[in-house]
Amino acid sequence: MNEQMYDVIILGRGPAGIQAAIHAARRKVSVLVLGKLRKSSAFGAHIENYCCVDGDAGADLLKGGYEKALSAGVEFVEEDVTALTEEDGVFTVAPEGGRTVTGRAVILAMGISRKKLDLKRETEFVGRGVSYCTDCDAGFYRGQTVAVIGCESAAVSSALTMLLYAKGVHLVCEALDVADELAEKMKRSEIILHTGRRVTEIIGNDAVKGMVLDDGSRIDLTGIFIVLGAKGAVDLAAELGVALDAETMKYIATNKKQETNIAGIYAAGDICGPPWQVAKAVGEGCVAGLEAAAYAKRKKDS
Ligand SMILES: Cc1cc2nc3c(=O)[nH]c(=O)nc-3n(C[C@H](O)[C@H](O)[C@H](O)COP(=O)(O)OP(=O)(O)OC[C@H]3O[C@@H](n4cnc5c(N)ncnc54)[C@H](O)[C@@H]3O)c2cc1C
Numbered sequence: 001m002n003e004q005m006y007d008v009i010i011l012g013r014g015p016a017g018i019q020a021a022i023h024a025a026r027r028k029v030s031v032l033v034l035g036k037l038r039k040s041s042a043f044g045a046h047i048e049n050y051c052c053v054d055g056d057a058g059a060d061l062l063k064g065g066y067e068k069a070l071s072a073g074v075e076f077v078e079e080d081v082t083a084l085t086e087e088d089g090v091f092t093v094a095p096e097g098g099r100t101v102t103g104r105a106v107i108l109a110m111g112i113s114r115k116k117l118d119l120k121r122e123t124e125f126v127g128r129g130v131s132y133c134t135d136c137d138a139g140f141y142r143g144q145t146v147a148v149i150g151c152e153s154a155a156v157s158s159a160l161t162m163l164l165y166a167k168g169v170h171l172v173c174e175a176l177d178v179a180d181e182l183a184e185k186m187k188r189s190e191i192i193l194h195t196g197r198r199v200t201e202i203i204g205n206d207a208v209k210g211m212v213l214d215d216g217s218r219i220d221l222t223g224i225f226i227v228l229g230a231k232g233a234v235d236l237a238a239e240l241g242v243a244l245d246a247e248t249m250k251y252i253a254t255n256k257k258q259e260t261n262i263a264g265i266y267a268a269g270d271i272c273g274p275p276w277q278v279a280k281a282v283g284e285g286c287v288a289g290l291e292a293a294a295y296a297k298r299k300k301d302s
Contacts, residue, residue, distance in 0.1 A: 032101065042278060084239070160189060
């Protein structure tokens with residue numbers, strides 16, 4: 001990492017951060033990316049629905065992006081950031097390693113972590129029956145029986161989506177919390193609703209075979225979609241006064257240029273809210289990279 005001031009510093013090396021880096025660097029500004037490859041949601045994922053690449057391994061997609069960014073002149077440091085401050089329009093970023101680095105513009109692309117049920121075998125079954133994303137994995141469950149766990153509109157919408165693929169869809173929810181219109185739509189559908197219930201156990205050997213509810217009933221199925229929302233990585237940004245979206249207060253609010261409420265700070269990808277998809281992350285990354293590069297050039301020239 002150089003001592004120089006970077007034009008653009010990007011926090012996050014997932015699809016949003018890498019695409020932002022490529023577009024910014026091609027505008028001939030200096031770009032530093034901080035963040036960890038293996039902490040990208042895409043790293044262990046099979047990306048079935050993203051156009052334009054051969055194969056579906058998220059790790060390959062990230063590797064390809066990394067190589068393109070390197071050849072465009074981007075610098076990478078494999079460290080997460082612990083503090084972000086601003087003084088007189090200059091941003092100071094503190095990576096874990098203990099040094100600090102300054103930049104004219106910053107792009108926040110730190111992704112999200114999905115809320116878990118925290119059941120004993122949940123993590124073991126990810127990719128083998130447990131999923132957090134119907135948009136990503138619905139196609140794997142054609143003609144099968146699945147459950148969606150969650151109470152909010154995202155869970156009900158996911159259950160409705162799964163009706164297009166699965167032969168049976170259960171929705172398990174302690175207390176449903178959706179708008180009347182969506183609740184009506186669900187009632188008219190073939191979703192099998194278990195309200196006031198919790199999942200207590202996931203059953204299976206190599207893959208999911210069923211689940212047990214807190215009333216002791218067992219449901220045989222092959223897919224469990226956990227749609228409980230996200231834990232945002234927004235704390236760093238919030239400390240600086242970056243505004244969150246007013247509706248959820250979980251994601252960073254941006255306009256169509258991926259600008260936040262603070263001049264020089266941009267955001268892209270999952271951290272800006274659903275849909276949590278590579279295609280959206282890459283699109284927003286492209287815009288954020290171009291806009292941040294233009295901003296940094298204006299600052300340098302002023
Ligand atoms: C199991 C699974 C399957 C999926 N399948 C699909 C699919 O089929 N299709 C699809 O389109 N999408 C899929 N997704 C979603 C997709 O992976 C995400 O939408 C995408 O990776 C979001 O990109 P991002 O760059 O916003 O965030 P991420 O890829 O999550 O990257 C976040 C980056 O931020 C860094 N970071 C975090 N905190 C800090 C910090 N403090 N400082 C610096 N850096 C930080 C991390 O180290 C990481 O590098 C799937 C996700 C999962 C988990």
